[in-house]
Amino acid sequence: MTERRKPAGQPDKRRAIVAGALTLFARDGYTRAGLDAIAAEAGVSNRTIYNHFLDKAELFQTVIQESTQRVAGTMVDIIDRHLSKVVDLEKDLVDFGLAWIGVLTSDLAPHFALIRQINAEVEHIPPAALKLWQETGPGRTRRELAERLHRLAERGDLAIADPARAAGHLMLLISADNLTDRADLHDEDALRAMVTAGVRAFLHGYGR
Amino acid sequence: MTERRKPAGQPDKRRAIVAGALTLFARDGYTRAGLDAIAAEAGVSNRTIYNHFLDKAELFQTVIQESTQRVAGTMVDIIDRHLSKVVDLEKDLVDFGLAWIGVLTSDLAPHFALIRQINAEVEHIPPAALKLWQETGPGRTRRELAERLHRLAERGDLAIADPARAAGHLMLLISADNLTDRADLHDEDALRAMVTAGVRAFLHGYGR
DNA sequence: TAATGAATGCAATGAGCGGTGTAATCGGGT
DNA sequence: ACCCGATTACACCGCTCATTGCATTCATTA
Incomplete structure (x- = not known):
C-alpha cells in the first residue's frame, strides 16, 4: 500500500519539468502539448522526462x-x-x-x-x-x-x-x-x- | 460580400455528418476526434465529408x-x-x-x-x-x-x-x-x- | 582519480491522422 | 437506355508525436 515513488533524477530538474509542463498543458491542452515542446520549455532533454516520469x-x-x-x-x-x-x-x-x-x-x-x-x-x-x-x-x-x-x-x-x-x-x-x-x-x-x-x-x- | 455557400452534396448526408461530428467533438474534443471516426458515426464515407466541407x-x-x-x-x-x-x-x-x-x-x-x-x-x-x-x-x-x-x-x-x-x-x-x-x-x-x-x-x- | 548515476544528443520505430487521387458504383431525372 | 453528380472503397502521402535504445558527457562523491 505504501507505494514509494522512485526518487530517480534530480529534484531541480523535476521541478523544471513540472513547471514547463504546466505552462504548455495549460496553453495547449493535453493532446496538443508535445513532449519535445515541454522539454524545451523546461530547458531539459526530451529523454530526461522519461527518467522522472513513466509516461505523458x-x-x-x-x-x-x-x-x-x-x-x-x-x-x-x-x-x-x-x-x-x-x-x-x-x-x-x-x-x-x-x-x-x-x-x-x-x-x-x-x-x-x-x-x-x-x-x-x-x-x-x-x-x-x-x-x-x-x-x-x-x-x-x-x-x-x-x-x-x-x-x-x-x-x-x-x-x-x-x-x-x-x-x-x-x-x-x-x-x-x-x-x-x-x-x-x-x-x-x-x-x-x-x-x-x-x-x-x-x-x-x-x-x- | 454575400458569399454563397456551395450547396454541394445531399442535405441528409450533410445533416448526418454534422450530427455525428457533434457527438464525437463533444465526447473527444477537436483534436482527438478523428475524421474516420466521425465518418463512421455519421454512417458516411470519410471522403464524403470533404464533399461537404473544406476541412476539419x-x-x-x-x-x-x-x-x-x-x-x-x-x-x-x-x-x-x-x-x-x-x-x-x-x-x-x-x-x-x-x-x-x-x-x-x-x-x-x-x-x-x-x-x-x-x-x-x-x-x-x-x-x-x-x-x-x-x-x-x-x-x-x-x-x-x-x-x-x-x-x-x-x-x-x-x-x-x-x-x-x-x-x-x-x-x-x-x-x-x-x-x-x-x-x-x-x-x-x-x-x-x-x-x-x-x-x-x-x-x-x-x-x- | 575512479566510479556511479544522471542527463544529453541522436536516431529510429511505430502508430495515428489529415488530406488527396482515382476508379468504380449508385440513383434519380431526361 | 443514358447521363451526371453524389457517394464509396481503397490506396497513398506527408506529417506529428510518444516512446525507446544507445552511446556519450557531466557532476558528484568516495
Whole structure:
C-alpha cells in the first residue's frame, strides 16, 4: 500500500519539468502539448522526462496534483486573511472577492487554464483521479469558506441554512462575469464593479 | 460580400455528418476526434465529408454554429414560456430553473460538452469566431432573460439596477452545483433543492 | 582519480491522422 | 437506355508525436 515513488533524477530538474509542463498543458491542452515542446520549455532533454516520469499521462497527473495543492493553499490563505475578523461585512466581502479573483491573474493563472482542460476531458479521466482532485482542490476551499460563513451566521451577521451551498453561491457571484462573458481581468474598475454587484446580490438578493 | 455557400452534396448526408461530428467533438474534443471516426458515426464515407466541407476546421465551426443556434432557441423558448406572465414569483422562477437545467440532460446535452471543449481551446480559436458564438449563443439568451427581469422590475416585483448582471447571476445560481461539484443531473429531488436554493438566494440573499 | 548515476544528443520505430487521387458504383431525372 | 453528380472503397502521402535504445558527457562523491 505504501507505494514509494522512485526518487530517480534530480529534484531541480523535476521541478523544471513540472513547471514547463504546466505552462504548455495549460496553453495547449493535453493532446496538443508535445513532449519535445515541454522539454524545451523546461530547458531539459526530451529523454530526461522519461527518467522522472513513466509516461505523458503520469506527468499530466503530477502537474495537476501539485498545481491544485498550491492554488488551494493560496485560496485558503485568502479566506483566512479576509474573513477571520469581520467588521464591515460588505466591505470585507468585497475585499475578499477582489483578492480572490486577483489570483486568476497572478502567476497562478495557468492553473485555471489547466482546470478548463480537465473540465473538457472529464469523460476521459478516471473517476477516481477526478474525485481526488475535486476533494483536494475546490472541495477544500469550499469547505473552508463554508466554515467561515457558518461562523458569521452564528454571530448573527448572516442567515445561512446550508453553509456549503452558500459558499458555492458566493464563489460564483464574485466572479460571475468570468463565466458568462469573458471579462477583462485587467480593468480594475470593472472588476470592482463585478465583485461589488456579486457581494450585494449575495447579501440582499433582488427580491422586492 | 454575400458569399454563397456551395450547396454541394445531399442535405441528409450533410445533416448526418454534422450530427455525428457533434457527438464525437463533444465526447473527444477537436483534436482527438478523428475524421474516420466521425465518418463512421455519421454512417458516411470519410471522403464524403470533404464533399461537404473544406476541412476539419470548417466542419467544426459549422457544428458549433448550428448547435449553438438550436440550443439558444430552446433556451429563449423556455424563458418566454415561464416568465411571460408571472403570478407566484418564487414558484415560477423555480419552474423556470427546472426547465432550464432540464435542457442539460436532454438530447441537447452534447452541446454543453462541446462548449467545454471551446472553453478549453479558447486560446487557439480566432477571436472573431469566439465573439460571434458569444453573441448568438449565451449573449442572446442572457439578453432575453435580462429583458424579462427588467419587465418584472418595472412591475415592482424585483429591485434590479443592472438587468444584464442580474440575469447572469440568476443563471449561475440556478445551476450552481453543476459548476462547483459535478452534480447528479438525474436525481430529481437534488435538482429541485439546488434550483430552489438558487432562486431563494437570488430573491433574498443571505444578509441578516 | 575512479566510479556511479544522471542527463544529453541522436536516431529510429511505430502508430495515428489529415488530406488527396482515382476508379468504380449508385440513383434519380431526361 | 443514358447521363451526371453524389457517394464509396481503397490506396497513398506527408506529417506529428510518444516512446525507446544507445552511446556519450557531466557532476558528484568516495
